[in-house]
Amino acid sequence: MSVAETVHATCVVVGEAGLLIRGESGTGKSTLAREMLLHAGREGRFCRLVSDDRTRLAAHHGRLLASAVAPLAGCIEARGTGIVxxxxxxxxxxxxxxxxxxxxxxxxxxxxxxxxxxxxVLPRILSRRGAVLTDLVLGRLSGVCDTVVTL
Structure with missing residues (x-):
């Protein structure tokens, strides 16, 4: 039996890897998602929005699947502009x-x-709002930055 829930989060897919971005309202979830789409696209990588604001999560065969809540599919917020x-x-x-x-x-x-x-169990980056993360996240999704050095 799969476990499922709807969470306040944004999700994009880059290549075959899904990225779930969580945080309170105004922390930059949609902004980071749009930056990911822009930069991955410029690199010639497949990238698409999956969901913004509300994301349905379900465990299936040991993997976590994310999908949009129906009325919001294909919509993302651009702060100061509206829904795109x-x-x-x-x-x-x-x-x-x-x-x-x-x-x-x-x-x-x-x-x-x-x-x-x-x-x-999933790898996670914990960061403050507004931090520049796009290059780090793209690196992690492509396996380039998989390790953290502890001194």
Missing amino acids: KLPFEETAVIRLVVDLCEDSSRYPGPEDATIILCGV
Whole structure:
């Protein structure tokens, strides 16, 4: 039996890897998603919006699947502009979670490196709102920056 829930999050897929971006309203979820789409597209990588604001999560065969809530499919917020329609994918397999918060530690500890959602353990980046993350996230999604060095 799969575990499912709807969460306040945004999701994009880059290549075959889904990115789930979580955070309170105004922390930059939609902005990071749009930056990911722009930069991945410029690199010639497949990239699409999956969901914005409300994301349906479901565990299936040990993987976490994300999809849009029906009325919001293909819609993303552009702060100061409104809702924008974009091409979208119906579902993505989540490979990385980014949690945006008001304040995070300068050097997150090992306990911050993963998170469990719907019973699935996933790698996570914990960062403060407004941090420039696009290159780091794209690197993690392509396996370039998979390790964290602890001194």
